Amino acid sequence: MDKMSKMPDKRGRFGSYGGAFVPETLVPVLRELEKTYRAAIKDKTFISEYKNLLRDYVGRPTPLYPAERLSSELGHKIYLKREDLCHTGAHKINNSIGQAMLAVRMGKTRIIAETGAGQHGVATATAAARFGLQCDIYMGEVDMDRQSLNVTRMELLGARVIPVKVGQKTLKEAVSAAIRDWVANSGHTHYILGSALGPHPFPMIVRDFQSCIGKESIMQIKKTEKKLPDVLIACVGGGSNSIGLFHPFLKFSPVRMIGVEAGGSGSGLGEHAARFSGGRTGILQGTKTYVLQDEFGQIALTHSVSAGLDYAAVGPEHAFLKDAGRVEYMKVSDDDAIAAFQILSKTEGILPALESAHAIAGLIKMAPSLTPKSTVIVNLSGRGDKDVEQVKKFLNKNLRLNAFPDDVSNAEFSPQSPENQIGAYSFA
Ligand SMILES: *Cc1c(COP(=O)(O)O)cnc(C)c1O
Numbered sequence: 001m002d003k004m005s006k007m008p009d010k011r012g013r014f015g016s017y018g019g020a021f022v023p024e025t026l027v028p029v030l031r032e033l034e035k036t037y038r039a040a041i042k043d044k045t046f047i048s049e050y051k052n053l054l055r056d057y058v059g060r061p062t063p064l065y066p067a068e069r070l071s072s073e074l075g076h077k078i079y080l081k082r083e084d085l086c087h088t089g090a091h092k093i094n095n096s097i098g099q100a101m102l103a104v105r106m107g108k109t110r111i112i113a114e115t116g117a118g119q120h121g122v123a124t125a126t127a128a129a130r131f132g133l134q135c136d137i138y139m140g141e142v143d144m145d146r147q148s149l150n151v152t153r154m155e156l157l158g159a160r161v162i163p164v165k166v167g168q169k170t171l172k173e174a175v176s177a178a179i180r181d182w183v184a185n186s187g188h189t190h191y192i193l194g195s196a197l198g199p200h201p202f203p204m205i206v207r208d209f210q211s212c213i214g215k216e217s218i219m220q221i222k223k224t225e226k227k228l229p230d231v232l233i234a235c236v237g238g239g240s241n242s243i244g245l246f247h248p249f250l251k252f253s254p255v256r257m258i259g260v261e262a263g264g265s266g267s268g269l270g271e272h273a274a275r276f277s278g279g280r281t282g283i284l285q286g287t288k289t290y291v292l293q294d295e296f297g298q299i300a301l302t303h304s305v306s307a308g309l310d311y312a313a314v315g316p317e318h319a320f321l322k323d324a325g326r327v328e329y330m331k332v333s334d335d336d337a338i339a340a341f342q343i344l345s346k347t348e349g350i351l352p353a354l355e356s357a358h359a360i361a362g363l364i365k366m367a368p369s370l371t372p373k374s375t376v377i378v379n380l381s382g383r384g385d386k387d388v389e390q391v392k393k394f395l396n397k398n399l400r401l402n403a404f405p406d407d408v409s410n411a412e413f414s415p416q417s418p419e420n421q422i423g424a425y426s427f428a
Helices: 002-006 024-040 044-058 068-074 092-105 119-131 141-146 148-156 171-185 202-210 212-225 240-249 316-324 334-348 354-369 385-397
Strands: 064-066 077-082 110-115 134-140 160-164 189-191 231-235 256-264 280-284 287-291 327-333 375-380
Touching (some): 024 171, 092 110, 092 240, 110 119, 119 148, 134 141, 141 148, 160 171, 202 212, 202 240, 212 240, 240 316, 240 375, 256 354, 316 327, 334 354, 334 385, 354 375
Parallel strands (some): 077 375
């Protein structure tokens, strides 16, 4: 069983997934990164500097919060791992800080990164500012329009945001542009990839930097419950917050793990980002994994109300864990995620990121089928302030803004009626 925790192998494979499918010029660059990383995690000075920054700068450990009202609603003991309370509002900073430290260790003076909604861009611009590194963030022009506040945040943090004007002008093109820059400038530039994706060693490095989530959770739950949790639930975009929670628990076989993907607005290709229900094996941006693609292997368009989950591929370790049956994957729709956003806001006074709302929706959907009185940890990967406009637009469009019942304790999690299509409790 514990073989699973030891992956990837020397070639960066998780079973048949992962690896490094990159242009020849990047091979030595990735080797240098791996070598630096392996030495750094054996270096006590590096580890203690990283831990101190997590504590004093990021604000770790984040609380493991017993969500009492949600628990009594759903009939289980539910804990929320509060990554939304991290500096900059999500888990991404755990990775950005760690990789910025690796950049310094390699003597690099410039950081580049890709960003979709801007969350990883903000986290990376923050880390770059903290270490006095030059920072360029690639962002699709369409995303820059949609997320202009995050563009301003990055600029205020001293980063330059470079618009990407090709293709769909969104995340996938931004990743390609960042890789191209890296190939040309790797002498003084480090590329901080934002999720457990891309060529080896990134999926391993990002996972390890995010594993503080799971390690803290083990200590915290043992203290409060005197036992391990029964179930873990997290949303899966590229897969970094989920693998960060899951990985330290892999060796405990009774712990059930559920990853939640973006079911979007429908099950047709282009309407969602559920790689495990609509995708098949392929190679995208350096790694072999489940990829959403058409019959000719062209990368499919994706859709989700949540920008952070809206990507055609998933981290290779998840592909392995899916095939091994160790982690279960489900999808929830835009509607269900918006409903879960409202439920958490009104029952616990916490506005979740729309990504994290997918995990909450997964919990609500699974709750009736879990063993009664299960102890569940849901990873609340980020806060929802960034999504307020988006939620408002969505609800207005669906004429549901004021249709949410005030008294949640009287409401039922029941199948939706035709006139209640976006009803807050409609988990058919
Ligand atoms: C980016 C993001 C995600 C999705 O990325 P993962 O790598 O799958 O964790 C989830 N939640 C929040 C708040 C994010 O910003």
